[in-house]
Amino acid sequence: TTGSAWFDMPKTEMTDEVKRDLQVLKMRHILDRKRHYKKMGKRPDPKYFQIGTIIESPTEFFSARINKKDRKQTIVDELMASDELKQYYKRKHTEVQERTNSGGKKHYKKLKAQRQWAK
Numbered sequence: 001t002t003g004s005a006w007f008d009m010p011k012t013e014m015t016d017e018v019k020r021d022l023q024v025l026k027m028r029h030i031l032d033r034k035r036h037y038k039k040m041g042k043r044p045d046p047k048y049f050q051i052g053t054i055i056e057s058p059t060e061f062f063s064a065r066i067n068k069k070d071r072k073q074t075i076v077d078e079l080m081a082s083d084e085l086k087q088y089y090k091r092k093h094t095e096v097q098e099r100t101n102s103g104g105k106k107h108y109k110k111l112k113a114q115r116q117w118a119k
Helices: 016-026 075-081 083-101 105-114
Strands: none
Touching: 016 075
């Protein structure tokens, strides 16, 4: 445990779901492109942490809440359920793939096939 200064917080078991959630939190600057976060760098995962659920008070207005049917078990599940975010990630992934494949063998063959005089 962390000791009495930190309320004897136990060491969290690192399951695959927890590892994925921590990885998503490290890459949160990619998820919300309109918001800027402090860099996490190559900081190792924390040994002592807790994951919880935020319970909204009845005084909060409804637009600030997530509907019960839209709530998921983990952060990754919530992100994958959003169609808008899926489309954005897919588009960005294809852009990166095009950028990295440019100048490769496929790119060269495609350019060669486009030549009119080579046929």
